[in-house]
Amino acid sequence: MSIDRAPWEGLAPVDPYPYEETHDLRSGPDLHPRLLGLLPFVGVWRGRGRGGYPDIEDFTYAQEIRFSHDGRPFLFYEARAWILGDDDKPVRPAGREVGWWRPVGETDEVELLLSHPTGIQELYYGKVEGTKVEVATDAVLRSPTAKEVAAGQRLYGIVDRALLYAYDMAAMGHPLQSHMSARLERVAG
Numbered sequence: 001m002s003i004d005r006a007p008w009e010g011l012a013p014v015d016p017y018p019y020e021e022t023h024d025l026r027s028g029p030d031l032h033p034r035l036l037g038l039l040p041f042v043g044v045w046r047g048r049g050r051g052g053y054p055d056i057e058d059f060t061y062a063q064e065i066r067f068s069h070d071g072r073p074f075l076f077y078e079a080r081a082w083i084l085g086d087d088d089k090p091v092r093p094a095g096r097e098v099g100w101w102r103p104v105g106e107t108d109e110v111e112l113l114l115s116h117p118t119g120i121q122e123l124y125y126g127k128v129e130g131t132k133v134e135v136a137t138d139a140v141l142r143s144p145t146a147k148e149v150a151a152g153q154r155l156y157g158i159v160d161r162a163l164l165y166a167y168d169m170a171a172m173g174h175p176l177q178s179h180m181s182a183r184l185e186r187v188a189g
C-alpha cells in the first residue's frame, strides 16, 4: 500500500466543511421529515443517573447528551458521563458513546449504531412510540481487549419535558439486567 501525492499536487486548499449541523430546531437546516418521530430528542441534555451491576459498586454519575442533525434522515448522538462523588463533585470521566439514530424509511422503526471507546460497538433495532423509543441489540461487536458485553436494551422517553432512559445489559456472564438509568434536563436546543 502507498499514498500517491501526485493527483493533489498544486491544487488550492479546500474550504472548511460547508454544511451546518445543529441541535437547535430554530436554526440550521430543516429537520428531515423522516426524523419527525425523533424530533423531541433533538437538543442538548444534562442530568444525573444511578448505576450498578452484580460485581461492581453502585455509582452516581452525571451526563451530557447531544442529538443533532444536518438535514439528512439520521441523528448524530453523543453522550459523555462522569462519576459524581458524595459532594456532587466530578470524580473521574466515565462512559462515552457516539453514534447514529437511523429511522427505517417511513416506518416507526429505528436503528441505533453506537460506538464506545472500550472496544465495543452496538447495533440496536427498535420502535418509536410517541415520545418513547425502545431498542434492543441485534449485534454487539467486541475487540479482543473489550469486556464481555453480550446484549443490551435501552428505553428512552420524554417525560415532563425531561429525557429519561434506562439501559439494561447482559455482560460478564450475567443475564440482561440494569446497568444505568438517568434523568436529564434540556440545556440547549
Ligand code: HEM
Pocket (backbone or CB within 6 Å): 051, 053, 054, 055, 056, 057, 059, 061, 063, 081, 082, 083, 094, 095, 096, 097, 116, 120, 147, 148, 149, 169, 171, 172, 179, 180
Ligand atoms: C453513562 C455511562 C456509563 C457509566 C457512568 C458506567 C459506569 C461504570 C462503572 C463505574 C463500572 C465499574 C467499573 C469501573 O469503575 O470502570 C462499570 C462497569 C462496566 N460497564 Fe459501565 N458505565 C457506562 C456505560 C456502559 C456501557 C454503555 C456499557 C456497555 C456497552 C458498559 C459496560 C460495562 C461493563 C461490561 C462493566 C464491567 C462489569 C463487571 O465487571 O461485572 N458500561 N461501568
